[in-house]
Amino acid sequence: MTAIDPTAHLTSEQIEELGRELDAIRDEVIADRGEKDAAYIRRVVSAQRRLELVSRGVLLFSMFPPAWLLGTAGLSVAKIMDNMEIGHNVLHGQWDWMRDPKIHSTTWEWDHVSPSEQWKHSHNELHHTYTNVIGKDNDLGYGIMRVDEDQKWHPFHLGQPLWNLINACFFEYGIAAYDLELGKNLHKRRRRTPEFRARARAVGRKIRKQVLKDYVIHPLLSGPSFLPTLAATFTANLVRNIWSHSVIMCGHFPEGVQVFERRSINGETRGQWYLRQMMGSANISGSRAMHFMTGNLSHQIEHHLFPDLPSNRYAEVAVKVRALFEKYELEYVTGPLPTQVFSAWRKVVRLSLPNKKPRVETPGGQQELVAL
Amino acid sequence: MTSAALRSRAWKLLEMVTTPLLPSDYLDLVSPLRAGADLRGRIEAVHPETGDAATVVIRPGRAWRGHTAGQYVRVGVDVDGVRLWRAYSITSPTHRQDGRITITVKAIPDGKVSNHLVRRAKPGTLVQLDHPAGDFVLPRDKPAKVLYLTAGSGITPVMGMLRDIEFDDVVMVHSAPRPQDVIFRDELHDLVADEKMRLTEVHTDTDGMLDIARLDELVPDWAERETWACGPAGLLDAAEGHWTGHAIRERLHTERFRPGIVVAGDGGEVTFSATGKTVDANGATPLLDIGEEAGVLMPSGCRMGICFGCVTPLKAGAVRDLRTGEITEAEPGVLIQTCVSAAAGPCDIER
Ligand code: FES
Numbered sequence: 001m002t003a004i005d006p007t008a009h010l011t012s013e014q015i016e017e018l019g020r021e022l023d024a025i026r027d028e029v030i031a032d033r034g035e036k037d038a039a040y041i042r043r044v045v046s047a048q049r050r051l052e053l054v055s056r057g058v059l060l061f062s063m064f065p066p067a068w069l070l071g072t073a074g075l076s077v078a079k080i081m082d083n084m085e086i087g088h089n090v091l092h093g094q095w096d097w098m099r100d101p102k103i104h105s106t107t108w109e110w111d112h113v114s115p116s117e118q119w120k121h122s123h124n125e126l127h128h129t130y131t132n133v134i135g136k137d138n139d140l141g142y143g144i145m146r147v148d149e150d151q152k153w154h155p156f157h158l159g160q161p162l163w164n165l166i167n168a169c170f171f172e173y174g175i176a177a178y179d180l181e182l183g184k185n186l187h188k189r190r191r192r193t194p195e196f197r198a199r200a201r202a203v204g205r206k207i208r209k210q211v212l213k214d215y216v217i218h219p220l221l222s223g224p225s226f227l228p229t230l231a232a233t234f235t236a237n238l239v240r241n242i243w244s245h246s247v248i249m250c251g252h253f254p255e256g257v258q259v260f261e262r263r264s265i266n267g268e269t270r271g272q273w274y275l276r277q278m279m280g281s282a283n284i285s286g287s288r289a290m291h292f293m294t295g296n297l298s299h300q301i302e303h304h305l306f307p308d309l310p311s312n313r314y315a316e317v318a319v320k321v322r323a324l325f326e327k328y329e330l331e332y333v334t335g336p337l338p339t340q341v342f343s344a345w346r347k348v349v350r351l352s353l354p355n356k357k358p359r360v361e362t363p364g365g366q367q368e369l370v371a372l
Numbered sequence: 373m374t375s376a377a378l379r380s381r382a383w384k385l386l387e388m389v390t391t392p393l394l395p396s397d398y399l400d401l402v403s404p405l406r407a408g409a410d411l412r413g414r415i416e417a418v419h420p421e422t423g424d425a426a427t428v429v430i431r432p433g434r435a436w437r438g439h440t441a442g443q444y445v446r447v448g449v450d451v452d453g454v455r456l457w458r459a460y461s462i463t464s465p466t467h468r469q470d471g472r473i474t475i476t477v478k479a480i481p482d483g484k485v486s487n488h489l490v491r492r493a494k495p496g497t498l499v500q501l502d503h504p505a506g507d508f509v510l511p512r513d514k515p516a517k518v519l520y521l522t523a524g525s526g527i528t529p530v531m532g533m534l535r536d537i538e539f540d541d542v543v544m545v546h547s548a549p550r551p552q553d554v555i556f557r558d559e560l561h562d563l564v565a566d567e568k569m570r571l572t573e574v575h576t577d578t579d580g581m582l583d584i585a586r587l588d589e590l591v592p593d594w595a596e597r598e599t600w601a602c603g604p605a606g607l608l609d610a611a612e613g614h615w616t617g618h619a620i621r622e623r624l625h626t627e628r629f630r631p632g633i634v635v636a637g638d639g640g641e642v643t644f645s646a647t648g649k650t651v652d653a654n655g656a657t658p659l660l661d662i663g664e665e666a667g668v669l670m671p672s673g674c675r676m677g678i679c680f681g682c683v684t685p686l687k688a689g690a691v692r693d694l695r696t697g698e699i700t701e702a703e704p705g706v707l708i709q710t711c712v713s714a715a716a717g718p719c720d721i722e723r
Contacts (some may be wrong), residue, residue: 023695034452037453038453038454046401049397067582094681098454099456100450100455100707101456102397120679120680124681125674129678129679209392218389219386271678308677308678
């Protein structure tokens with residue numbers, strides 16, 4: 001749906017060849033996956049637990065400002081680790097091959113108000129299968145935003161920078177609502193289906209537990225530090241939410257990322273599916289610490305190509321994937337975090353206004369441009 | 373309030389503190405072998421026995437309930453990062469003072485777990501344990517005369533018995549390829565020297581396989597003895613035939629090693645055991661499609677191997693990953709993605 005299809009120069013043979021080359025990259029990692037990777041995730045899980053334990057311990061004394069600062073910083077990092085490098089990736093089944101029931105997509109629960117089960121459905125099944133397909137991938141704008149020039153403008157969209165900001169602050173609740181398909185289910189009739197009610201109850205239970213823990217139990221345990229601890233956990237949740245929102249915006253929103261029209265994925269081949277993932281995702285460049293804190297979603301392109309490969313392998317995979325982008329003359333969208341965040345926000349703001357120029361209809365049907 | 377009720381209240385409160393994790397997730401960090409933890413053990417030493425066998429000393433967690441001589445324990449070991457479960461006979465006596473148990477493992481060709489334990493396992497490593505099981509055990513009442521008939525690593529459960537209880541009249545017939553392949557050879561010969569046992573070693577490399585008909589000559593009073601036999605299927609089949617032929621089958625106790633090896637082929641009969649349906653599958657069609665066509669309710673999502681929305685327990689048999697060709701064999705706890713797996717022989721899918 002973009003004015004110029006950046007993949008137009010590829011023949012269908014080339015696209016299938018590209019698919020085979022990507023399959024080969026995947027096979028190589030799988031053949032080599034083993035003890036070191038298992039040790040890595042176990043180390044991360046144990047570090048996260050220790051950090052959370054220590055931070056919450058320090059917060060018991062959060063009436064002293066240095067303790068507050070230290071505890072809040074530690075808890076924020078622990079929550080980010082839980083959601084990003086551990087939760088997101090475990091729930092993708094990246095570590096299922098270890099056959100350890102304690103680190104498995106079917107048993108994992110995370111520090112998040114959306115229950116794992118629901119998130120896996122909307123994220124793994126819907127978002128990853130229909131990446132950037134308008135109308136099918138609701139991650140595009142989480143259903144509340146206009147993310148492409150071709151989407152019809154509505155006065156409601158004027159507020160989208162504000163919606164986006166609010167969503168960033170309360171991101172986990174946004175995700176829970178999104179997983180519930182709350183927008184679609186707000187009609188009374190839909191709300192009454194037993195299936196929806198069961199799911200809503202599950203979310204309610206999860207929210208209650210999370211809120212009770214962060215805003216009642218731990219502050220109470222802190223006794224005289226009740227209020228500072230409450231403020232600390234609120235801050236940690238806020239930091240975690242804004243951080244993950246930013247990282248995730250960088251994955252599919254920056255300028256240069258393509259979106260696709262519904263019909264374009266009919267009868268899609270494996271090569272075409274891969275190509276869509278390549279054009280629909282964007283990376284964040286940076287240090288190893290940056291990759292770690294984003295849960296390696298800084299390698300969003302690699303993650304979308306191989307969502308089930310262990311996250312610690314994306315960095316090495318990225319080198320090979322990038323070489324393929326060059327070989328096939330495709331644009332590898334990447335940049336430092338501030339640049340990418342800015343780019344994504346600029347797009348949000350720009351699209352909150354109606355298009356400047358009327359859309360140019362190219363002969364041959366613009367809608368078909370990305371029908372690969 | 374009773375103390376049990378109080379404890380469960382306290383535990384509930386603790387769960388609220390640690391949600392969404394469990395208190396045990398944190399306790400495991402510091403004390404994985406504590407009472408109340410999942411049953412695990414820590415490898416404390418690995419002693420070589422022969423060129424390809426070693427004894428692994430394990431300190432079981434507090435939840436360990438003890439075993440009966442002759443029983444086996446299922447051990448979950450991480451090999452190349454993958455948790456694999458195997459059963460091994462316990463070779464330590466039940467009254468071992470330090471509470472440790474030992475298993476004695478013979479490395480079998482291509483055996484992932486056995487080779488790992490014999491050659492690579494390091495003291496300090498945690499392994500998962502199940503409670504001991506098996507009814508290849510000694511009776512309450514001491515039999516007057518005992519015969520142990522063993523071959524290869526079939527000696528391991530019997531060693532657990534020998535070390536546990538002394539009988540007045542014990543004969544052992546053991547076969548192994550060569551003298552140096554006899555596991556526990558020194559200890560066996562010590563028992564002979566102390567006149568606690570009579571031993572006949574059959575070295576199959578030079579003497580050929582033990583012919584069960586030779587028993588008359590090796591142990592003339594075999595028929596009067598309560599017999600425990602463990603070894604390869606051929607030996608056990610012959611023994612069962614022999615004892616049955618003499619109408620004293622009840623005096624023979626046998627323990628078989630791993631039943632049938634899975635032979636990975638192409639396609640096979642698929643059983644959906646929860647639904648009770650059985651259909652034929654070829655080696656190229658995903659089990660998800662096979663199940664749906666048969667009217668089985670199959671969970672699914674992307675149908676291309678990326679969402680893990682279709683994972684289902686594989687209860688028996690083997691499947692092939694259609695993307696990599698990799699074979700996965702059924703083991704307790706093994707889950708497969710039905711959308712990218714095809715039958716590699718008969719298999720049982722829990723749907
Ligand atoms: S249906 Fe998505 S992995 Fe099988």
